[in-house]
Amino acid sequence: MFAAPHRRFAVSSLVLALGLAGCGGGSSSSSSGAVIQLKAEPTVAVINGQQVPQSLLESLAKLRQLDLAKPDDYEKAFKELTEYVLLAQEAQREKLADDPVYAASVEVGRLQAVANASVLALRAKAQIDPSILMAEYEDQLAKVGKFSYDLTQLVFSTEEEALKAAGEVVAGKPFGTVFNEYNGTARQARSFAQMRLPQLPPDIAAALQTLKAGETMKVPIQTQAGWHLIHVDKIEPFVAPPFERVRDAIRERMATQLVDERVAKLREEADIELIGQAPKPAEPAPAAEPAAAGDKKD
Template sequence: MRRSAWLLGPAVFAGGLLAYAALAEGPPPAPQANDPVVAKVDGDPIRLSDLNDAANTMPQAQSLPKQTLYPMLLDQLIAGRALVVEAHKAGLDKDPAVQRQMQAAEDRALQSAWLHRAIDSQVTDAAVRARYDQEIAQPSQEEVHARHILVPDEATAKKVIAELNKGGDFAALSKQYSKDPGAAQQGGDLGFFKKDDMVPEFADAAFALKPGQTTQTPVHTQFGWHVIQVIERRPVQPPSFEQARDQLRQKMIQENVQKVVAQAREGVTVEKFNLDGTPMRATDTAEPPPAK
């Protein structure tokens, strides 16, 4: 049961996923000093920056030369503007459903722009490197290879320890007693894991053992009672900065998104109503507790 859901420590993952998704499109492009008009549709200009924006939304076409790609994009933009003209003539811009869609698109653009303004200056290359040096580049880390037997009560755990001390086979006893079905079929083997991969009580007990040692006192966690045996210990070689950079950057972005969203919510007055429009009771409007 390598990295078992029975034993993994709680993952801290709060909200902000929708806000984070808005970052995927990237920050709004900076205005260009030289932005010539490349076409007009009923007098409405299409500029070079419009072509660049369209090209940036098509990464699969980035390999095409501009003299091939841009005429195709310009035709699409002209066709799109022509459709907009017809929609205005038909009064669709006054249609409530269309207005809701337009408002939603504007809201998404503003959310993305604000998140980038608030976050990009915090998640720089230098900041990612500093975080790597602080949290990941730790050659002193260690991992252990261990196995365990999980039982429902302390008395059974003590019985298993007594049988092991008499020369009992750990793998056989695991299959006989363990309530962890995944590990039991592997003789209780959990493979290698780092200390923060497991719940604290289990990790503290396992990392206190030398290879070949077995806990002489049952270890209690929220999952039951464990008998733990360490097979091997080894130092952990941390990943290189190049290997860890992208994942670490995404982690830092998510952390900052959550912080920015929380600050934004604190700065506004929120009123909630039932689906029929009636006021909610005070108990219904309480915010849920933060994720732990």
């Protein structure tokens, strides 16, 4: 987001600003020195003879999440856009585009901007039937489950430690007492609030569904994190947000997936020829030879 001082541009924005004169398209001015390649109707300003389209100001404000109806936001957006144009004009006077490195940086920035804007436009144009959005909503509800869980767990490095702690609970010792005893030696000892089944490893999620509030699993479960001994503190019905509240988010996620698939298909179907040789992966380091019997380490 734009913030004072106003000269703190994102690198890509600065590169694009300095490279406006090199972009293709119809010029907004009959002068060959135009640095904005966009129709200037309506015009928001004229800078050193260069007409600046209102649409550029609106686009920049949207990018920076500024409200042009607010004087301070308008000033921020207009000042940033003005500096873009001034820098582009200066780049033209200095003939910076004659430098191949500079020109390549500008072109990469332009292509990146085109790609990002294209993704946003394709997402907005994606046709997703409302019934599909509802089906996705219902599918997510089914995966989330009907309950949320407050849990407390001990995670141990070894099965032996976990079984010992579980045995104490089975023998009748309150889980809270066991938790306090192993709090300092367990790999992890902590509580979690409002956990839902999809957030948990499958084996743990399955075990939780067999427990009631106030119960502790009798047999520890192993994951990559270690051996888990879990106590269920509380189980509450999960109240899902209404479809109307999350519909736009569901659509955005599905539209993003559609665009990702479209880009993957474009790459798959494209005729791409690499000129030259791509760098080869680094060779793995040779394995150290085992020390001969009787060798002593220093």
